[in-house]
Amino acid sequence: MNRGTKFCYDVILKIKPILGVLQILVFTFILNSCKAKNKHNFTQEKPRPNIVLFLADDMTWRDSEPNGNPDVKTPHIKKLASEGISLDNMFTSTAMCAPTRQQLMTGLFPVRSGAFPNHSEVYDGVKSLAHYFGDLGYRVALVGKQHYGPETSFPMEYLGGRQHDSGKDGADIDLRVIEPIVNDDRPFFLIVAQNQPHSPWNRGNPGMYDPDKLQVPDYMEDTPKTREGLSRYYAEITYMDSLLGKTLEFVEIAGKTKNTISIFTSEQGYSYPFGKWTCYDLGLKTAFIAKWLGKIHPGTRNKATTQYVDVLPTLLEAIGEVPQKINTGIPDADGNRGFDGHSFLRVLMGETELHREYTYGIQTTRGIIDGSESYPIRSVRSDKYRYIQNLSYETNFYNIVVVRDSIYKDWIQNAKTQEELDWVKKYQKRPYEELYDLEKDPFEKNNLAGNSEMTEVKKELSIVLENWMNKQGDKGVETEMEALNRQKGKGNWMSHDQKLKEKSN
Numbered sequence: 001m002n003r004g005t006k007f008c009y010d011v012i013l014k015i016k017p018i019l020g021v022l023q024i025l026v027f028t029f030i031l032n033s034c035k036a037k038n039k040h041n042f043t044q045e046k047p048r049p050n051i052v053l054f055l056a057d058d059m060t061w062r063d064s065e066p067n068g069n070p071d072v073k074t075p076h077i078k079k080l081a082s083e084g085i086s087l088d089n090m091f092t093s094t095a096m097c098a099p100t101r102q103q104l105m106t107g108l109f110p111v112r113s114g115a116f117p118n119h120s121e122v123y124d125g126v127k128s129l130a131h132y133f134g135d136l137g138y139r140v141a142l143v144g145k146q147h148y149g150p151e152t153s154f155p156m157e158y159l160g161g162r163q164h165d166s167g168k169d170g171a172d173i174d175l176r177v178i179e180p181i182v183n184d185d186r187p188f189f190l191i192v193a194q195n196q197p198h199s200p201w202n203r204g205n206p207g208m209y210d211p212d213k214l215q216v217p218d219y220m221e222d223t224p225k226t227r228e229g230l231s232r233y234y235a236e237i238t239y240m241d242s243l244l245g246k247t248l249e250f251v252e253i254a255g256k257t258k259n260t261i262s263i264f265t266s267e268q269g270y271s272y273p274f275g276k277w278t279c280y281d282l283g284l285k286t287a288f289i290a291k292w293l294g295k296i297h298p299g300t301r302n303k304a305t306t307q308y309v310d311v312l313p314t315l316l317e318a319i320g321e322v323p324q325k326i327n328t329g330i331p332d333a334d335g336n337r338g339f340d341g342h343s344f345l346r347v348l349m350g351e352t353e354l355h356r357e358y359t360y361g362i363q364t365t366r367g368i369i370d371g372s373e374s375y376p377i378r379s380v381r382s383d384k385y386r387y388i389q390n391l392s393y394e395t396n397f398y399n400i401v402v403v404r405d406s407i408y409k410d411w412i413q414n415a416k417t418q419e420e421l422d423w424v425k426k427y428q429k430r431p432y433e434e435l436y437d438l439e440k441d442p443f444e445k446n447n448l449a450g451n452s453e454m455t456e457v458k459k460e461l462s463i464v465l466e467n468w469m470n471k472q473g474d475k476g477v478e479t480e481m482e483a484l485n486r487q488k489g490k491g492n493w494m495s496h497d498q499k500l501k502e503k504s505n
Contacts, residue, residue, distance in 0.1 A: 047187060047259060048136065048137070048138070048187040048319050048320070049187065049259050049260060049261050049292070049318065049319055050182075050187050050188050050189070050190075050251075050256055050259060050260040050261070051133075051188070051189045051190070051260065051261045051263070051315060052190050052192070052247065052248070052251060052260055052261070052262045052263065053104070053189075053190070053191045053192070053263045053265070054192045054243075054244050054247055054262075054263065054264045054265075055101070055104075055144075055145075055191065055192065055193045055194070055265060055267055056194075056196065056197065056237075056240055056264070056265065056266040056267050056287075057097065057145065057193075057194065057195050057196055057197065057198040057240075057267055058097075058197060058198040058199070058267060058268060058269070058270050058271055058275075058276055059197050059237060059240075059266040059267060059269075059270065059287070060266070060269040060270045060275060060282060061090075061266055061269070061281075061285045061286050061287045062217075062287075063233075063234070063237055063266070063270070064077045064078070064237070064241075064266070064287060065077060065078040065081075066078050066081035066082075066086055066289070067086070067287050070215050071209065071214050071215055071230075071234060072209075072234040072237050072238065073208065073234075073238050073241070074237060074238065074241040075241065075245070076241045076242065076244045076245035076248070077241055077244060077264055077287075077289065079245075080244070080248070080262065080289050080291055081289050081299070082298060082299050083291045083293070083298045083299070084262070084289055084290050084291030084292065084296050084298060084299075084300075085289070085290055085291075085296050085297065085300045085301065085302055085348060085350070086287075086288070086289050086300070086301045086302070087288040087289075087290075087301075087302055087304065087306055087347070088302065088303045089285075089303055089304065089305045089306065089383075090265070090285070090286050090287070090288035090306045090307070090308070091284045091285055091286060091305075091306070091307050091308070091359040091361075091381070092267070092268050092284055092286050092307070092308045093110060093284065093307060093308065093309070093359070093360050093361055093362055094110050094116065094268070094284075094361070094362050094363065094364070095268035095269055095275070095276045095277055095278055095279070095283030095284055095361075095363065096117075096118040096268065096276065096277065096363075096364075096368070097118060097147050097198075097267070097268075098115060098117075098118050098119050098120050098147040098148065099115050099116055099117070099118065099120065099362075099364075100267055100268055100308065101147050101148055101193070101267075102115040102120075102122055102128075102147075102148050103115075103308040103309050104265075104308050104311055104312065105128040105129050105130070105148060105154065105312070106122060106126055106127070106128050106129075106153075106309075106312065106328065107309050107310075107311070107312035107313055107323075107326075107328065107339035107340060107341045108122075108126065108309060108328060108330070108339065108340050108341075109309055109340045109360065109362075109472055110362055110364075111362065111469075111472040111473060111474040111479055112330065112332050112340065112472045112473060113126050113330065114126065114486055115148075115486065116362060116364050116479070116483070117364040117366065117367040117368075117483035117484075117486050117487050118364070118367060118368050118487075119147070119367070119487050119488065119489070120367075120483075120486040120487050120488070121148070121149035121150055121153075121486065121487075121488050122148075122149070122150075122153050123330055124150065124152070124153070125153075125329045125330060126153045126328065126329045126330050127153065127327070127328055127329040128148075128153055128154050128156075129156075129189065129312055130153075130154050130155045130156040131155065132312075132316060132321075132326065133189045133319075134155065134156070136187075136319070136321070137186055137187065138186065138187050138188060138189050139157070139181060139184050139186045139187070139188045139189070140156040140157065140188070140189045141156055141157035141158070141159055141178075141181050141188065141189070141190055141191070142156055142157070142158055142159065142190075142191040142192075142193055143158075143159035143160065143161050143173060143174075143175070143177055143178060143190075143191070143192055143193065144161035144162070144173050144191075144192060144193035144194045144195065145161065145162065145163055145164075145193040145194070145195055146158065146163060146193070147163070147193075149488055153329075156191075157181075159177040159178065159181075160174070160177060161173050161174075161193070161194070162195055164195065164198070165195035165196070165198065165202075165203070166200070166202070167200065167202030167203060172194055172195055172196065172203060172243075173192075173194045173195070173243065175192070175243065175246050175247060175250065178190060178192070178247065178250055179250060179254075182250050182251050182254040182256055183254045187319075192243070192244075192247050194240060194243050196236045196237070196239055196240035196243070197233055197236035197237045197239075197240055197270070198271075201229070201232035201233050201235070201236045202232070202236070203235070203236045203239040203240075204232075204235030204236045204237075204238050204239030204240075205235050205238075205239075206231045206232050206234075206235040207235075208234075208235060208238065209230070209231040209234045209235055210231070211224070211227035211228050211230070211231045212227065214227055214230050214231065214234075216230070218443055219274060219282060219443040220272060221410070221411040221414055221415060221416075221420065221424065223410055223411065223414045225406070225407060225410045226272075226407070226410070226411075229272070229407065233270060244264060248262060257293065258293045258294065260292075261290060261291070261292045261315065261318060262290070262291045262292070263288070263289065263290045263291075264287070264288075264289045265286055265287060265288045265289070266286050266287035266288075267286060268283055268284065268286065269282045269283045269284070269285070270282075271400075271401060271405075272401070272407060273401055273407070273408055273411060273424065273427045274427060274444075277363060277365070277368065277399050277401070278363060278377070279361035279362070279363050279377045279378070279379035279386075279388050280386070280388075280444050281381075281386070281438070281442070281443075281444060282443070282444075283361075283363075284359070284361050284379075284381075286308070288306070290348055292318075292348070295348075295349065296348055296349065296350070297349075297350050300350055302347050302348075302350070302353055303353050304344060304347045304352065304353050304354055304355040304356075305355055305356040305357070305358075305359060305383060306344050306347065306355050306356060307341065307356060307359045307360070308341075309339065309340045309341030310341035310342055310343065310344050310355070310356070311341070312339065312341060313326075313339050313341050313342055313343040314341075314343040314344050314345050314348065316343070317343040318345055318348075323338075323339060323342075323343055324338060326338060326339060332471050332472060332473065333470060333471050333472065333473045334471055340472075342355070342356075357382065358380050358381060358382055358464055358468075359380070359381045360378075360379065360380055360381075360465070360468050361377070361378065361379035361380070361381070361388075362376075362377070362378055362379075362474070363375075363376065363377035363378075364376060364479075364480055364483050365377070365397065365398070365399065365480070366480050366481065366483040366484065366495065367483040367484055367487050367493055368399055368400070369399070369400045370398055370399055370400045370402070370403035370404060370496045370499075371398055371399055371495055371496065372392070372395060372396065372397055372398045372399075372495060372496060372497060373395070373495040373496075373497040373498065374392045374395070374477055374480050374481060375390070375391075375392045375395065375397050375398070375480075376391045376392060376476055376477055376479065376480035377389070377390055377391070378391065378465060378469060378474070378476070379465070380461050380464050380465040380468065381438075382461070383438075384437065384438060384439055385435060385436065385437060385438060385457060385461060386434075386435070386436045386438060386444060387433070387434070387435050387449075387457075387458060387461035387462065387465065388433065388434040388435075389432065389433060389462070389465065390430045390431065390432055390433075390434070391432075391476045391477050391480070392477060392480075393430055393431055393432040395497070396428050396429055397427065397428050397429070397430060398428075398495070398496040398497070401427075402427070402428055403496055408424075408427065411424045412424055412425065423445050426447075431447065431449065431450075433449040433458065433462075434447050434449055435447065435448045435449040435451075435454055435457065435458050435461075436448065
């Protein structure tokens with residue numbers, strides 16, 4: 001019984017003893033009118049807004065037209081930005097697929113939720129957007145890549161799709177399956193989680209991008225191999241952009257565009273060095289564009305600092321709920337059972353350019369393909385500085401880029417100066433602390449951690465980072481060593497360190 005109906009009913013009960021039969025009939029008519037009026041309000045006058053969340057896969061934040069890439073063609077992302085708002089400082093807290101996606105769906109940071117390694121699951125009892133929106137009458141569905149679990153924490157409709165795209169055996173994703181969702185009478189929350197531009201970059205038309213004519217950014221080594229890879233990577237971004245266009249076309253055909261919050265976000269960075277699997281901006285910073293006709297001012301940008309854990313509380317507030325009242329199903333170390341994130345709805349509405357003072361980062365290397373035995377990384381970022389702790393700095397950082405992909409070796413062999421070579425080698429061998437002035441050094445090449453003038457800055461940020469880790473129950477190396485217990489279906493994982501040791505015996 002809704003609030004209006006309950007009020008009418010309570011009035012009748014209070015005055016019933018002093019009324020005659022005629023009066024009772026009159027008030028019964030009033031009660032029925034209340035019911036009809038409230039039903040009409042929900043279904044016609046004030047329907048809940050729909051939500052479409054379109055996820056890229058391993059796409060560096062700047063690699064689209066509205067975010068400044070001079071080469072790549074993304075007409076549908078460009079159109080969405082012209083109709084909505086682009087957030088210039090959105091961050092994930094982990095540059096890997098499963099932890100990133102489960103942050104978006106739960107509003108919780110990775111260690112607290114349990115989904116801190118790649119291919120991991122949240123703890124039993126953790127709730128997600130599927131609970132919150134499903135309980136409000138939404139039809140919640142996902143098509144494409146899942147990378148979440150267990151099912152009890154994500155009770156949404158799965159519409160099918162690939163968990164990884166080899167580029168073979170037909171299309172990556174069949175978007176026709178979303179038609180029944182967007183044409184439903186119920187409000188919907190639809191997640192389109194296609195696989196592009198995750199490597200191996202085999203979709204789209206590389207012929208659109210002549211390697212010799214591309215502008216290689218300053219955070220990459222300019223080699224023929226880099227250019228050839230960028231050509232295929234950009235082609236896959238353009239292909240992905242076409243899928244975004246098709247998704248929004250289905251919503252338009254259904255007549256739902258006006259009452260739909262449409263979001264594009266790029267996930268974590270690409271798999272070149274210093275992107276995915278790191279806590280640098282190239283890994284953690286992400287594109288985020290939102291459109292809501294009549295609510296969000298078109299063609300605007302906002303510099304407010306936001307994080308993926310803030311997205312779910314924002315969407316709940318946008319549909320009229322109070323996110324502060326939500327019980328996420330799991331407490332942090334202080335006993336708080338609410339979200340780690342906070343709504344930035346006022347940012348979307350253009351009412352403020354302030355939100356977070358800090359964003360946080362975590363990398364769990366144990367459990368990834370060809371990963372180190374233990375190489376946990378933690379970071380905190382303000383508007384001006386990024387501070388990083390490499391907790392197992394005595395050892396080397398290993399991943400598939402270092403061990404199998406020839407691009408890292410190519411960069412080492414073709415670095416043009418000693419300074420560039422030292423920077424490339426830092427990808428594998430890092431100091432305990434790193435500190436970067438992001439205003440002067442946006443690509444984080446000049447480590448200021450050893451500079452005596454930066455002692456106070458470093459101390460302040462290290463305290464902020466420590467406090468966040470404590471609140472999350474994050475024990476650093478000890479947490480890293482629990483990674484395999486949080487993964488699903490990985491079998492007997494062996495670190496690259498172990499493989500080297502076996503090979504030498």
